[in-house]
Amino acid sequence: MIAGPRPHVAYDEPPVLELRDLGVMFAGRVGLIGGLMGRRGADARAVDGVDLRLHPGEVLALAGESGCGKTTVARAIMGLVRPDRGEILFEGEPLGRNLRAYRRRVQMVFQDPMGSLNPRQTIYEIVAEGLRIHRIHRGPNGESEEELVSRALARAGMRPPERFFLLYPHELSGGQRQRVVIAGALALEPEVIVADEPVSNLDASVRGEILRLLLRLREELRISILIVTHDLGLAWTVADRVAVMYLGRIVELGPTEDVLLRPLHPYTRALLDVVPEPGGLARPVLVGEPPDPARIPPGCRFHPRCPEVAGGGARAAGVEERCRAEDLGLEELAPGHLAACHLAAVRARAGPSRG
Amino acid sequence: MSVLSVRDLRVTYRTQGGDVPAVRGVDLQIDRGEVLGLAGESGCGKSTIAGAILRLLPPRTSVEGTILLDGEDILGMKPGRLRAVRWAGASIIFQGAMHALNPVQRVGDQIVETILIHGQSDERGARARVAELFEQVGLPTRRIDDYPHELSGGQKQRVMIAMALACSPSLIIADEPTTALDVMVEAQVLALLKELQREFGLAMLFITHDLSVLVEVSDRLAIMYAGRVVEDGPTEQVFFHPKHPYTTALAAAFPDIGDERFRHNPSGLGGDPPDPQAIPSGCPFHPRCPVAFEPCPTTDPELRPAGEARRAACLLVEGALTGPQAGST
Numbered sequence: 001m002i003a004g005p006r007p008h009v010a011y012d013e014p015p016v017l018e019l020r021d022l023g024v025m026f027a028g029r030v031g032l033i034g035g036l037m038g039r040r041g042a043d044a045r046a047v048d049g050v051d052l053r054l055h056p057g058e059v060l061a062l063a064g065e066s067g068c069g070k071t072t073v074a075r076a077i078m079g080l081v082r083p084d085r086g087e088i089l090f091e092g093e094p095l096g097r098n099l100r101a102y103r104r105r106v107q108m109v110f111q112d113p114m115g116s117l118n119p120r121q122t123i124y125e126i127v128a129e130g131l132r133i134h135r136i137h138r139g140p141n142g143e144s145e146e147e148l149v150s151r152a153l154a155r156a157g158m159r160p161p162e163r164f165f166l167l168y169p170h171e172l173s174g175g176q177r178q179r180v181v182i183a184g185a186l187a188l189e190p191e192v193i194v195a196d197e198p199v200s201n202l203d204a205s206v207r208g209e210i211l212r213l214l215l216r217l218r219e220e221l222r223i224s225i226l227i228v229t230h231d232l233g234l235a236w237t238v239a240d241r242v243a244v245m246y247l248g249r250i251v252e253l254g255p256t257e258d259v260l261l262r263p264l265h266p267y268t269r270a271l272l273d274v275v276p277e278p279g280g281l282a283r284p285v286l287v288g289e290p291p292d293p294a295r296i297p298p299g300c301r302f303h304p305r306c307p308e309v310a311g312g313g314a315r316a317a318g319v320e321e322r323c324r325a326e327d328l329g330l331e332e333l334a335p336g337h338l339a340a341c342h343l344a345a346v347r348a349r350a351g352p353s354r355g
Numbered sequence: 356m357s358v359l360s361v362r363d364l365r366v367t368y369r370t371q372g373g374d375v376p377a378v379r380g381v382d383l384q385i386d387r388g389e390v391l392g393l394a395g396e397s398g399c400g401k402s403t404i405a406g407a408i409l410r411l412l413p414p415r416t417s418v419e420g421t422i423l424l425d426g427e428d429i430l431g432m433k434p435g436r437l438r439a440v441r442w443a444g445a446s447i448i449f450q451g452a453m454h455a456l457n458p459v460q461r462v463g464d465q466i467v468e469t470i471l472i473h474g475q476s477d478e479r480g481a482r483a484r485v486a487e488l489f490e491q492v493g494l495p496t497r498r499i500d501d502y503p504h505e506l507s508g509g510q511k512q513r514v515m516i517a518m519a520l521a522c523s524p525s526l527i528i529a530d531e532p533t534t535a536l537d538v539m540v541e542a543q544v545l546a547l548l549k550e551l552q553r554e555f556g557l558a559m560l561f562i563t564h565d566l567s568v569l570v571e572v573s574d575r576l577a578i579m580y581a582g583r584v585v586e587d588g589p590t591e592q593v594f595f596h597p598k599h600p601y602t603t604a605l606a607a608a609f610p611d612i613g614d615e616r617f618r619h620n621p622s623g624l625g626g627d628p629p630d631p632q633a634i635p636s637g638c639p640f641h642p643r644c645p646v647a648f649e650p651c652p653t654t655d656p657e658l659r660p661a662g663e664a665r666r667a668a669c670l671l672v673e674g675a676l677t678g679p680q681a682g683s684t
Contacts, residue, residue: 208604209624233567276565285542
């Protein structure tokens with residue numbers, strides 16, 4: 001077995017999708033009594049200023065623990081939650097007049113194929129639904145609806161497609177259901193697919209085939225794919241770049257090899273440390289309260305759990321005070337490799353060998 | 356003597372849609388202080404084995420074979436003895452642990468109750484034991500009087516671990532104990548389980564679909580497919596040098612970060628794990644097997660020796676086709 005082909009990502013072309021300072025806030029909740037008494041819970045900043053560019057033909061993994069805001073970013077891109085700040089640009093244009101086209105050309109693949117498929121619809125109806133919603137009766141070359149559905153199913157690896165038209169979701173296996181979800185997205189010939197944990201509910205031996213399918217769509221149709229995942233091993237197998245989120249922000253971003261093999265941010269290192277491996281139980285595990293988006297710490301938001309702050313690394317480098325007090329954004333510390341960390345910035349300036 | 360010895364276990368569910376042979380002849384053995392990892396995908400029968408050991412399966416289920424716990428036959432036990440053995444002889448931690456706790460009872464009281472039911476102590480002794488258990492599982496003792504909803508997912512799982520330890524069982528069955536937890540919390544809970552298992556010399560049956568977790572916690576691995584063990588042996592041997600093509604495929608789903616072979620190259624199998632009601636002929640794995648050859652669709656391979664302390668059920672294993680057993684099943 002050798003590595004797959006190097007992908008051709010058009011980094012020199014303008015991004016197909018761009019997020020600028022995206023923010024999403026969820027209003028704090030209180031119980032009924034508290035609500036009647038006029039109390040308010042603390043608002044939760046689920047996404048707190050995310051900048052991200054997805055290039056034509058790129059597979060980008062958005063990784064992090066649950067609650068870090070990665071799924072909220074995906075939902076904001078899909079218009080399922082409303083951002084309270086920042087903007088989303090599609091092919092360089094802020095969303096607005098192009099919204100209809102955007103809704104067709106950016107498609108989402110959810111994580112639970114059983115939950116996102118209507119059990120009473122046939123496979124044909126499920127795949128045709130998006131076409132009907134967007135009132136697409138003919139393809140660009142005059143194809144009929146049936147031809148479009150056939151093509152989408154075939155591209156999703158359901159061959160021969162006609163065999164599946166009249167089946168219902170429960171008659172399919174888990175892997176086939178996920179293919180149907182992908183076919184539903186493909187029917188609209190999207191430029192971008194946002195896939196939220198696309199294989200986490202599938203059996204381990206089936207996952208590889210679905211991931212291969214996503215990579216083939218990128219190769220053959222040049223679809224850009226944003227994969228939301230908690231699984232860094234998955235990011236290693238499919239992603240060109242990885243963005244690591246913590247408490248609503250991207251804290252590290254760069255080419256997959258750089259981020260996963262030469263991480264700059266202590267949080268990324270902590271995530272990599274807990275990837276199970278033989279004899280790995282002696283590894284350090286982050287302590288402290290799990291992050292709460294309703295109470296974002298001052299300074300670097302990771303500092304209360306940061307092993308470099310607790311272990312004296314930040315003090316030795318003379319940045320501990322800044323870690324505790326000074327909030328910071330992403331900074332390019334190596335070519336194409338960005339991190340939001342005072343210590344990593346100091347080390348990068350001191351010399352590349354410390355990285 | 357092994358803590359757990361399972362011989363030729365066969366479990367068939369009786370359903371309205373017909374019989375479902377979930378476990379089709381499984382042998383397992385776990386010694387004191389040993390962790391056996393049982394891996395497989397949905398429908399392979401791994402959780403059914405846990406249910407059979409604790410006799411938690413639906414009443415009309417057919418269970419054949421022998422299950423010995425500390426030498427005592429579980430399948431022949433009277434209800435009274437069985438109640439005594441659950442928790443005190445063998446206990447279980449499962450995935451749904453969050454929902455296994457009574458929401459309207461304080462977590463400490465739930466453990467006290469378990470200890471009292473087994474007559475292992477009086478009320479005062481039981482309370483002291485709970486405080487000791489909380490310390491062992493890394494929960495602050497002030498949490499004893501909390502209700503389940505006041506605890507996080509990881510804390511609830513720690514309460515379940517405390518409960519599983521409460522009556523000092525010789526065997527703990529962990530069925531997907533960390534599947535619902537976040538990665539950081541999962542790592543903490545795994546480290547805790549392993550530490551307690553070592554400290555008390557417990558025998559543990561660790562069941563999960565996640566082979567990477569098993570590689571970390573278990574001494575030996577058994578890989579299940581279609582109701583049978585298809586490969587077993589020392590953990591690192593099985594994971595890094597699999598003998599069965601199914602193990603190879605399963606291991607590839609958990610790639611090592613940095614391994615160039617997997618870069619831009621996810622690998623998996625076509626098709627899906629078989630429906631227990633429609634198990635393929637011959638070797639049940641043959642329709643998905645990348646190296647299947649002529650005899651596979653008609654010959655069901657037995658689990659046979661495949662190197663030092665290892666076994667595999669594959670016709671490609673040396674001697675499988677020429678041995679005296681070939682083609683007999």
